[in-house]
Amino acid sequence: MKRCSYDIVIIGSGAGGGTVAQELSSLCRDSVRVAVLEKGPKLRDEEFTGREVEMATALYEDGGGFLTAEQTMTLAFGSAYGGSTVVYTGTSLLPPQRVLERWNVPGLSFADVEQRARKYVAENNVHLLEESLLNENNRLFVAGCRQLGYRVQQFPVNLKGCRGSSLCNLGCPNQAKQGTNRLQLPRAEQNGVEVVTRCEVQRIENKKVFARVSDKAEGSKGEASSWEAGDYEIDATAVVVCGGAVNSPALLLRSGFGRSLPRLGRGFTCHPAFIMVAEHDRPITNAVGHPKSFYLDQFAESDHFLLETCMYFPFTTAKAMVGFGGEHSRLMRAFPRLQMILVLACDEVNEHNRVTIGGDGRPVVHYRFTREAIHGLVRGAITSAKISFAAGAVRAHVPVSHSPTIERADAGRLDLIAQNPDFKPGKLSISSAHLQGGCAMGTGPTDSVTDSYGRVHGVPWLYVADSSLFPNSLEINPYLTIMALADRVAETVRKDARALL
Amino acid sequence: MPAAPRATMPGATMEKSQSVLAPVRAIFRAVVVTVVPDAKQLDESGWRALEALVEDALAIRPPALHRQLQLFLRVIEWLPVVRYGRKFTALGDEQRSRILLYLQDHPVERIRCGFWGLRTLALLGYYGRPEAAYAIGYRPDARGWEAMRR
Numbered sequence: 001m002k003r004c005s006y007d008i009v010i011i012g013s014g015a016g017g018g019t020v021a022q023e024l025s026s027l028c029r030d031s032v033r034v035a036v037l038e039k040g041p042k043l044r045d046e047e048f049t050g051r052e053v054e055m056a057t058a059l060y061e062d063g064g065g066f067l068t069a070e071q072t073m074t075l076a077f078g079s080a081y082g083g084s085t086v087v088y089t090g091t092s093l094l095p096p097q098r099v100l101e102r103w104n105v106p107g108l109s110f111a112d113v114e115q116r117a118r119k120y121v122a123e124n125n126v127h128l129l130e131e132s133l134l135n136e137n138n139r140l141f142v143a144g145c146r147q148l149g150y151r152v153q154q155f156p157v158n159l160k161g162c163r164g165s166s167l168c169n170l171g172c173p174n175q176a177k178q179g180t181n182r183l184q185l186p187r188a189e190q191n192g193v194e195v196v197t198r199c200e201v202q203r204i205e206n207k208k209v210f211a212r213v214s215d216k217a218e219g220s221k222g223e224a225s226s227w228e229a230g231d232y233e234i235d236a237t238a239v240v241v242c243g244g245a246v247n248s249p250a251l252l253l254r255s256g257f258g259r260s261l262p263r264l265g266r267g268f269t270c271h272p273a274f275i276m277v278a279e280h281d282r283p284i285t286n287a288v289g290h291p292k293s294f295y296l297d298q299f300a301e302s303d304h305f306l307l308e309t310c311m312y313f314p315f316t317t318a319k320a321m322v323g324f325g326g327e328h329s330r331l332m333r334a335f336p337r338l339q340m341i342l343v344l345a346c347d348e349v350n351e352h353n354r355v356t357i358g359g360d361g362r363p364v365v366h367y368r369f370t371r372e373a374i375h376g377l378v379r380g381a382i383t384s385a386k387i388s389f390a391a392g393a394v395r396a397h398v399p400v401s402h403s404p405t406i407e408r409a410d411a412g413r414l415d416l417i418a419q420n421p422d423f424k425p426g427k428l429s430i431s432s433a434h435l436q437g438g439c440a441m442g443t444g445p446t447d448s449v450t451d452s453y454g455r456v457h458g459v460p461w462l463y464v465a466d467s468s469l470f471p472n473s474l475e476i477n478p479y480l481t482i483m484a485l486a487d488r489v490a491e492t493v494r495k496d497a498r499a500l501l
Numbered sequence: 502m503p504a505a506p507r508a509t510m511p512g513a514t515m516e517k518s519q520s521v522l523a524p525v526r527a528i529f530r531a532v533v534v535t536v537v538p539d540a541k542q543l544d545e546s547g548w549r550a551l552e553a554l555v556e557d558a559l560a561i562r563p564p565a566l567h568r569q570l571q572l573f574l575r576v577i578e579w580l581p582v583v584r585y586g587r588k589f590t591a592l593g594d595e596q597r598s599r600i601l602l603y604l605q606d607h608p609v610e611r612i613r614c615g616f617w618g619l620r621t622l623a624l625l626g627y628y629g630r631p632e633a634a635y636a637i638g639y640r641p642d643a644r645g646w647e648a649m650r651r
Contacts, residue, residue, distance in 0.1 A: 048643075050641055050643055051631060052629060052634070053554055053557075053625070053629040057557070062561060063558060063561070065558075065621075070610075070614075071611075071614040071617075071618070072610070072614060133646065162645075163643070163644055163645035163646060163647060164645030164646040165641060165642065165643045165644070165645040166641055166645065167641055167643070173643035174643060174645075283638075285649070287639055287640065287641045288641070288642070288645055288646060288648075288649045289645065289646065313634070313639070314628040314629075314633065314634040314637060314639050315624055315625050315628040315629045317628075318624040318627075318628045319620075319621050319624050319625070322605075323605070324535065324536040324537070324598075324601065324605075324620055324623075325535065325536070325538060325598055326538055328536075328537075329537055329538055329539050332628070332637050333637050333638070335637045335638045335639050336638040336639075424606065424610075424613060425610055425613075425614075426610045426611075426612075426613030426614040426616075426617055427605055427606065427613050427617065429617070429621075
């Protein structure tokens, strides 16, 4: 066991950890030692090839196919220098006031979170893509929504020099996406923060962090860790956990904090989602251009769903469609003519849905689809198909229909699907990339894990700063809200540092 | 137009003793060509590339899941004997499809999940190959708009 010590250890380097690292890096000027421990590798720019399986294996936990305990949903989250900010599409929405007010966390005001989020809007070059860079996959969504009178909106995105490779979810090959791997972490390192990759934290005990650094496997992508492979015991005066909504609660549970924090791991939500694919009678620009430029959230409150444009890769698309055989293959061969819409359910906290740990200490996510989530996915799929038909699609693949392929001439029967949907968990390919909750903010140990500043109840040296803080679903893409909360936690650590360090 | 990319085969050097598919290879291939009929066109090197992707995906999963997969494939092989008097690998396309549809829509969630997992592996192996992506017209380019407008 190798030993070392730091004043502040940050676990994870995504939207939460990267932000905390940058915001605490000014302390390095006063000889405060700060380390970021990241489980995943740091890839060199030339290693972003855009090849689906290769990049998913390199950048995602379990290659993007982390299965829930029920095996009815996969979770996609990054495991790399920059965490999930390397593999998302850069969509950057301000937190919705109605949701933060509903969260009702004492001490957490919408105004404060919004103000902090705006700081990262500026820092990350968040803007609307110019019209000439929008592809037809996105334009058709807009046209269909407008035809139906829906209030479609454009996503602000955090891009700089986007060339339109469409490969955002496999890591931008042009380094255009301004994730923490491009901005916050390099700045933190310049200021003196040490970032250690391939370093998996196993447990935290009384101001000690136990971690294992792995060798770079032969043939794998990324740089070797700056630390020698082996087990480490790291003394830390303060620890900030930023491993995300699956790994943060799991780490704290492995470390025994569940005994005093009964809500640890509870309150997991994730916007379960699937893809609605529609076929046009001509090729459209879909595998070029930014894939996720528009969204529709007007049904979030009334019908519990969001729609977003999307464009996925061959295997992901094949998996997303239900069924198999000739019809499935025919639709796959129509790839250059496919329009895709992501249907996301706005799920609410449910007692069953939580993170626990298995006998080997690994995270286990328990998730059942609530009636509201099923309603959202069904209504969202039907609405997506209507949008595609309004935009000129000749047929749509509606995964919750008993006969998934619906011809344009039969569009009138779309609403009938809602009366008798074919929603069978285990048959549908449902996945999620908006993982939230598990270390919720609140007032005390009976209702939450941390206070509104991310301080773990009863453990003054331990903080959480990631999407696990969310006490309920955010109902939008969570990136900027995570950064805003992480900024708030970092400020708290800086204030507490006087007493702690 | 860029040339069709070649598949990398990181699992190609895997020893036979480590292979999850080796003991059930014939059944797995019969499932794959039912899920993706285009897989009938694959030559032996195509199959090796497909199976290497699947083996790599399985390598990060626990041994218990490997055993479950092998058991599930053996169940698929013998299940049709009751109905058709022949094993899955001896059936025609239509009968094979009926068996898989039965599993896909099975009333027991665990069985549906098992089939979903198997179907996912078949699709991963087939469409995860760069050649397959190219064949269906998926040709992204890191240069994005610049490459398309050239």
